Amino acid sequence: MMEIKKIVEILNAKIVGCKEIEDKNVEYGFSSDLMSDVLTLREDNILLITGLANIQSIRTAELSDIKAIVLVRNKKPNEAMIQMAKESNIALILCNYSMFKTSGLLFQNGLTPIY
Amino acid sequence: MNLEFPVEKGDFTKAGEVSSQIKRTLKKLNVPSGVIKKVVVALFEAEVNVIAHSFGGTITCSIEPKYIKIIVIDTGPGIQDLGLAMTEGYSTASQEIQEIGYGAGMGLPNIKKNSDDLDIYTKAGDHTEITMGFKIENEE
Numbered sequence: 028m029m030e031i032k033k034i035v036e037i038l039n040a041k042i043v044g045c046k047e048i049e050d051k052n053v054e055y056g057f058s059s060d061l062m063s064d065v066l067t068l069r070e071d072n073i074l075l076i077t078g079l080a081n082i083q084s085i086r087t088a089e090l091s092d093i094k095a096i097v098l099v100r101n102k103k104p105n106e107a108m109i110q111m112a113k114e115s116n117i118a119l120i121l122c123n124y125s126m127f128k129t130s131g132l133l134f135q136n137g138l139t140p141i142y
Numbered sequence: 143m144n145l146e147f148p149v150e151k152g153d154f155t156k157a158g159e160v161s162s163q164i165k166r167t168l169k170k171l172n173v174p175s176g177v178i179k180k181v182v183v184a185l186f187e188a189e190v191n192v193i194a195h196s197f198g199g200t201i202t203c204s205i206e207p208k209y210i211k212i213i214v215i216d217t218g219p220g221i222q223d224l225g226l227a228m229t230e231g232y233s234t235a236s237q238e239i240q241e242i243g244y245g246a247g248m249g250l251p252n253i254k255k256n257s258d259d260l261d262i263y264t265k266a267g268d269h270t271e272i273t274m275g276f277k278i279e280n281e282e
Binding site for chain 1: 244
């Protein structure tokens, strides 16, 4: 388990969307730009790490009960994404690192892979 | 309770809107969260399929105390080879669809994985009708 605010700290990142859930925990990390693969996951409490900065990443998270998304490679969400994240109680974590570095740091700090 | 929603072809900005509405309804009805997740994932896959591959269609959802039935019916053009379409990784999705994160050939296999009952009618040159059923079993 890892607190969302600890993830923000480790990644030297910024949180937008639903900021109120920074005290909540996530258990697993999953890195993918392919939302089709995200939809195959059965686990709960997943942190999604993605470079896909469009409305579909938020929609996929909402429908898969994912509460936090790290947007890597310095991708910037548009207003529609931030709005949808707020409405769906999803934290959007904006990070300048690559997906590889982001995943590596979080793994090193104890976030569990799904498989 | 019966709900019906139209789905337009090609409009990916709306992909997931129907699934999202049905998710909210199921939550209000206190359907167990594990059941909601299965319904919503299967339905979302089907919704994306209608938008990506068909001429448009309709989603109907009937909710009973112990069972949820969802029928996704489009107006064509039907699936060329259903056996192939049921194979994980096989996809006829366009580059545009893949760029927004879908079209990895997991849709129909994932629908099968998440539904308790599944019936697919399709014929090339005709239309596709997917009926999926979900048992509502209370979680421990």
